[in-house]
Amino acid sequence: MIALLTRDLRLAFRAGGGFGLGLGFFLILAVLVPLGVGPEPRTLGLIAPGILWVGALLACLLSLDRIFALDFEDGSLDLLATAPIPLEGVVAVKALAHWLTTGLPLVLVAPLLGVLLNLAPGAYGWLVLSLLLGTPALSVIGAFGAALTVGLKRGGLLLSLLVLPLYIPTLVYGAEVVIRGAAGLGVTTPLLLLAGITAGSAALLPFAAALALRVNLR
Amino acid sequence: MELAVADLTCARGGVPLLEGVSFTLPAGAALVLRGPNGCGKTTLLRTLAGLQPALAGTVSCPPEAIAYAGHADGLKAVLTVAENLAFWAAIHGQSGVEAAMKAMNLTELSGRQAQHLSAGQKRRLGLARLMVTGRAFWLLDEPTVSLDTASVALFAAVVRAHLARGGAALMASHIDLGLDEARVLELAAFRAAPRLPQGFDEAFA
Numbered sequence: 001m002i003a004l005l006t007r008d009l010r011l012a013f014r015a016g017g018g019f020g021l022g023l024g025f026f027l028i029l030a031v032l033v034p035l036g037v038g039p040e041p042r043t044l045g046l047i048a049p050g051i052l053w054v055g056a057l058l059a060c061l062l063s064l065d066r067i068f069a070l071d072f073e074d075g076s077l078d079l080l081a082t083a084p085i086p087l088e089g090v091v092a093v094k095a096l097a098h099w100l101t102t103g104l105p106l107v108l109v110a111p112l113l114g115v116l117l118n119l120a121p122g123a124y125g126w127l128v129l130s131l132l133l134g135t136p137a138l139s140v141i142g143a144f145g146a147a148l149t150v151g152l153k154r155g156g157l158l159l160s161l162l163v164l165p166l167y168i169p170t171l172v173y174g175a176e177v178v179i180r181g182a183a184g185l186g187v188t189t190p191l192l193l194l195a196g197i198t199a200g201s202a203a204l205l206p207f208a209a210a211l212a213l214r215v216n217l218r
Numbered sequence: 219m220e221l222a223v224a225d226l227t228c229a230r231g232g233v234p235l236l237e238g239v240s241f242t243l244p245a246g247a248a249l250v251l252r253g254p255n256g257c258g259k260t261t262l263l264r265t266l267a268g269l270q271p272a273l274a275g276t277v278s279c280p281p282e283a284i285a286y287a288g289h290a291d292g293l294k295a296v297l298t299v300a301e302n303l304a305f306w307a308a309i310h311g312q313s314g315v316e317a318a319m320k321a322m323n324l325t326e327l328s329g330r331q332a333q334h335l336s337a338g339q340k341r342r343l344g345l346a347r348l349m350v351t352g353r354a355f356w357l358l359d360e361p362t363v364s365l366d367t368a369s370v371a372l373f374a375a376v377v378r379a380h381l382a383r384g385g386a387a388l389m390a391s392h393i394d395l396g397l398d399e400a401r402v403l404e405l406a407a408f409r410a411a412p413r414l415p416q417g418f419d420e421a422f423a
Binding site (some may be wrong): 002003007012014015073074075076078079080081082083084085102138217218 | 268269270281282285286292293299306311
């Protein structure tokens with residue numbers, strides 16, 4: 001399992017691994033929004049939580065199809081399915097690797113981009129916390145979607161269509177945490193719901209994804 | 219331990235290709251599958267490897283004892299030869315990367331990324347992977363594709379050493395591997411009669 005994780009991380013950081021893809025997209029979005037919306041600080045501060053969360057979500061979506069498609073193409077997935085580690089574990093480890101290379105960098109860079117978008121001072125902590133709690137769910141749900149579409153040629157569109165509805169609860173509660181944090185209101189309820197979604201999807205979806213992979217490998 | 223297959227029916231895309239396949243492969247033996255293109259060699263190997271379910275019949279040996287090598291080698295282009303092998307060795311909880319590289323004449327290439335290897339070198343690396351799985355039954359699908367004669371001989375020596383250690387190999391191949399002791403199984407004899415099951419719908423196959 002550890003070997004699989006280190007391999008996936010190594011692959012992501014080597015040339016052509018797509019490590020910077022989501023991060024670059026997130027940066028571009030956060031830089032372009034003030035240019036498009038206008039420099040009015042009050043407007044920017046108002047939309048900042050939503051923009052940051054939507055940006056993080058779309059950045060995650062960009063690299064999802066790589067989770068299994070590359071391994072499927074070069075035959076590694078067949079070999080992993082016949083390897084002594086359970087396929088559920090493979091899914092979980094690959095989702096973790098995706099989060100470490102996509103979700104975690106987004107979490108770390110989000111406060112910086114919050115400055116660009118004039119995020120309310122009280123909301124930075126909540127932004128980081130909500131992303132930290134929410135982005136693992138994005139990776140796990142994405143891994144499930146990627147497992148469903150793994151054998152398809154140009155499955156990217158279908159993957160987005162399948163995954164986006166499943167992302168909505170995470171987006172709604174995640175952005176709600178930041179919005180309420182910015183306004184100085186209590187954030188316990190959306191924060192708990194967000195954590196619940198993450199815990200639930202991390203516990204259940206690896207099994208569903210492994211089942212989908214087995215069917216797709218036939 | 220032996221691989222005993224009895225009355226196996228396997229299907230591709232829901233349509234039975236082979237039926238009544240029966241053979242035994244004792245430890246220390248090699249069996250070569252022959253048959254025209256599309257007769258179901260790959261399907262049979264994938265079924266035995268546990269990648270797809272059989273429609274009927276039994277396989278005596280669990281997929282955990284079987285190492286499968288398909289058409290694709292499962293190599294990562296940006297990892298070096300040694301890293302690729304070390305990964306599969308770690309997944310299977312084995313060591314012996316050096317020995318595997320030596321046996322397939324890859325030692326000089328150990329630091330080179332897989333994307334810079336030739337097709338034959340990649341194939342050799344894919345076959346060296348089998349040696350670090352530590353599994354007794356090797357299922358090989360066209361193992362000698364893109365190998366030169368010297369490499370085929372190298373491969374035959376590796377298979378022979380594996381057999382001598384009590385392993386067994388089942389190979390689908392069209393060419394002569396130089397393994398004189400290997401038995402040959404003609405798959406054309408097991409071709410399934412063209413029929414579709416009741417209520418067959420390809421969309422749900």
